[in-house]
Amino acid sequence: MSTTIRAGTPASTGGAVRGGPVGAWTSRLLAFNVVAESLIVVTGGVVRLTGSGLGCPTWPQCVPGSYVPVVEQEEGFHKYIEFGNRTLTGFVGLVALAALVAVLRARRPDLLRWVAPLLLGILAQALIGGIVVHTDLAPVTVVLHFLVSAVLVAVSTALWMRAREAPGPRRSAVRAEVRHLARFTALVAAVVIVLGTLVTGSGPHSGDADSPSRLPLDPRTVSWLHADVVMAFCGLVIGCVVALRLAGAGRAAQRRGVELLVVTLAQGTIGYVQYFTGLPEVLVAAHMAGACVLVVAVTRLLLALTEPVAAAPRPPAATVS
Incomplete structure (x- = not known):
């Protein structure tokens, strides 16, 4: 069931909404x-x-x-x-x-x-x-x-x-095509993170100094696969930034798209440097911290795809399922 909400409609039609920001x-x-x-x-x-x-x-x-x-x-x-x-x-x-x-x-x-x-x-x-x-x-x-x-x-x-x-009720803050692109980008981000764990699990940092236990995968092959998906992810993030701009999305969504792009480029740089420098512990730790920042950035972008009904008046109707 979907509800059509127009600009100026009260934030709640079924009684007062408890609380606020x-x-x-x-x-x-x-x-x-x-x-x-x-x-x-x-x-x-x-x-x-x-x-x-x-x-x-x-x-x-x-x-x-x-x-x-x-x-x-x-x-x-x-x-x-x-x-x-x-x-x-x-x-x-x-x-x-x-x-x-x-x-x-x-x-x-x-x-x-x-x-x-x-x-x-x-x-x-x-x-x-x-x-x-x-x-x-x-x-x-x-x-x-x-x-x-x-x-x-x-x-x-x-x-x-x-x-x-x-x-209270929310409405779409971006065009449907842009929303689908952003969600697909988030899905690829999840694949990037999963592959990153496989790279670490098959590499030298197993977690136990005496009895290393690693995934039965070739570290170089998994690293290359991870890098390939990262490149695709970078392209998708750039596509999101451009699409948000061209579609006239709200400033919050555009800003979070740029934030995600900056985080992605920084995380990719750390990843390549650590790979070509033999996986020094400091850079591996920084890469893990960067993965958390990446998750935060992706989540913030997804959340910006909708907005509270009362956030700002918008002439056209928007439908939220």
Whole structure:
């Protein structure tokens, strides 16, 4: 069923819409939640790059009988790196709970559609982390661990951006053709990220310093495939920027298209430099951080494809299904 909404139509026809754009404090909290979700990806990368994946060889305890590292452990400094990442997971969970409280206090029940999967995803991440440890860093579980984090970064971004807007009906902010192009570009971005995890999983940074475990793939072939898809993605992003401009999309959508292009070019540059310099740990970590920024940028563009009905008057009718 679709609803046709014209400029000047009240934002709600079924009663008063509770709440409004959240306050500055709540907006900052939700933005910090995005940073926290991204930070745990980076610290997880540090665990992998330093070979500290089994620094705490058991889960949920670090070692049998203790939830924290003990002096007698054989894992050396690796135990502190792995324990630090586990501790950050708990902190991220607390931030998400704070976000839930802030959303409820702001009287924005519509935002629960983003908070709920965020909380469930963090719980799932903790359980997946346990599986990673108990399977001795099986590459498939490590890949899943990262991909779930990428989804949580996207969900956190959606929560942050939607909280800054008024609740209620929305309408398309761009032409249908541009919307389809942007969504297809986002799909290719997902393929790029998945292939990136396969590159890492088949490369030298396996996560365990003593017993490397890698995907049974040729690193060079996977890297070339990843690079090819990245090139296609760059072309699509440029196409989005041009299409948004020519179709007269709103300034927010055009700006986010340019943001995505800048992030894509920066991330691509880091990727090529790290490949041709032998995958130095610092650049690999920067590339993982860039992947989070890319997810944020793609999500922001997708969210800009629609706008609240009351955001600005538009003469033509728009239909939102």
